Amino acid sequence: MARRKKIALVGAGNIGSELAALAAAQELGDVWLFDIPEKLGVAQGKALDLEQQSAVLGFDVQVRGTADWDDLAGADVVIVTAGLPRKPGMSRDDLLSVNLKIIRSVAESLRPRCPGAFVIVISNPLDAMVHAMKEVTGFAPERVVGMAGILDSARLQLFLARAAGVSVKDVRAMVLGGHGDTMVPVPSYATVNGVPVQQLLAADVIAAIAQRTRNGGAEVLKLMGTSAYYAPAAAAIMMARAYLRDEKRLVPCAAYLRGEYGYQDMYLGVPAIIGAGGVEKIVEIALDASERRMLDESAKAVRELIAASSLGKAAGNPAGKPAAKPAE
Numbered sequence: 001m002a003r004r005k006k007i008a009l010v011g012a013g014n015i016g017s018e019l020a021a022l023a024a025a026q027e028l029g030d031v032w033l034f035d036i037p038e039k040l041g042v043a044q045g046k047a048l049d050l051e052q053q054s055a056v057l058g059f060d061v062q063v064r065g066t067a068d069w070d071d072l073a074g075a076d077v078v079i080v081t082a083g084l085p086r087k088p089g090m091s092r093d094d095l096l097s098v099n100l101k102i103i104r105s106v107a108e109s110l111r112p113r114c115p116g117a118f119v120i121v122i123s124n125p126l127d128a129m130v131h132a133m134k135e136v137t138g139f140a141p142e143r144v145v146g147m148a149g150i151l152d153s154a155r156l157q158l159f160l161a162r163a164a165g166v167s168v169k170d171v172r173a174m175v176l177g178g179h180g181d182t183m184v185p186v187p188s189y190a191t192v193n194g195v196p197v198q199q200l201l202a203a204d205v206i207a208a209i210a211q212r213t214r215n216g217g218a219e220v221l222k223l224m225g226t227s228a229y230y231a232p233a234a235a236a237i238m239m240a241r242a243y244l245r246d247e248k249r250l251v252p253c254a255a256y257l258r259g260e261y262g263y264q265d266m267y268l269g270v271p272a273i274i275g276a277g278g279v280e281k282i283v284e285i286a287l288d289a290s291e292r293r294m295l296d297e298s299a300k301a302v303r304e305l306i307a308a309s310s311l312g313k314a315a316g317n318p319a320g321k322p323a324a325k326p327a328e
C-alpha cells in the first residue's frame, strides 16, 4: 500500500499554521509543524488542535509539532515560512539580513534530511530567500521554488472581479517579476472567462487596480499589523498539491531562470508548469514593450537584492544579451 506523503512546514507561525490546516483538510499527507525550541509548545499545541479538528471535519492525516530536524527527514514537500514577517512601514527588503541568516541555517538543516523534497519558500524578501535556499541546499532548481506569483495574482484577480462585478472564479490574471514594489501585473493576459478585461473595464480602472495589487501586501499589513497569511498559505498549498498530484498547473511562481526571458541564474516570478517533476517547464509569454520594461526593472531590483545578500556571484547576468534590453 502506498504510504502517506509527508509535508514538513518550517515555521509554525501565522502562515505555518494555516498551511497545516489546509494541508490536513485536503489530506495532502501527514504534516510536521516545525519551529524553534522556544516555540515547541506552540507547534505541538497547534498540531494537537488540528488533529482534534480532524475528528470533526473527518480527515485522515496526522499532524505533529516538533523542534527536532530529524523528524522532517524524508519529507516529500517542505514549505518554509521561518523568519520574521514585516511590521507596518517596513518593506519586504528590510527583512533581508535577519531572514537570510535564518534561511541559510534552515537550508543547512534540510540539505542532509530532505534530499528528495520539493521545497517551497515563502519567507521574505522572497526572491533572495529562495535563491539562498537553492544555493545552500544545492538541490536541483526544479525542486526549489518561491511562492509569490499566485498570491499577487490572486489579489489582482479579486480586485478585477470586484470592479467588473463578476465572480472571482471567472477571472484569470497574472503578476510576474519580483515579489516587491517592482512586481509586474500583466493585464494584457487578464480575462473574465476568456473575455479580455479591457472590454469590461476602463484603462484607468485597470491601472488603479494594478497599483493596488502592487500594494496588496502592505494594505493588509497596515490593517492588522502583521503580514497576510490566509491567501499566502492557500497559494503555497496549491503549488504543493500540483507537485504531489502531478497536476501540471500553469502558475506564476519564483522559478530559477537559465536564460529564459533573457535572465541567467536568478529567481524571478514567471509562469511555470508544476507537476511531479517540480517546476517542469518555464513558459515564456510575449510581453508588450512596457511590460517587458517593467520586468527588466523588476529583475534588476531582484539582482540587487541577491547581490546585497552576497550570494549573488554572477546572478542575473543575461544569457549573452543585456538583461535590461526591452523586447521589441
Ligand code: APR
Pocket: 010, 011, 012, 013, 014, 015, 016, 034, 035, 036, 039, 081, 082, 083, 084, 085, 086, 095, 099, 102, 105, 106, 122, 123, 124, 125, 226, 227, 228, 229, 232
Ligand atoms: N527555524 C524554524 N522556524 C523559525 C526559525 C528557524 N530558524 N526562526 C524563526 N522561526 C519561526 C518563528 O518562531 C515563527 O513561529 O518562524 C515563524 C514565523 O511566523 P510568523 O512570525 O507568524 O510569520 P508569518 O506571518 O508566518 O510569516 C513568515 O513569510 O510572508 C513571509 O514576510 C513573511 O518572512 C515572513 C514569513
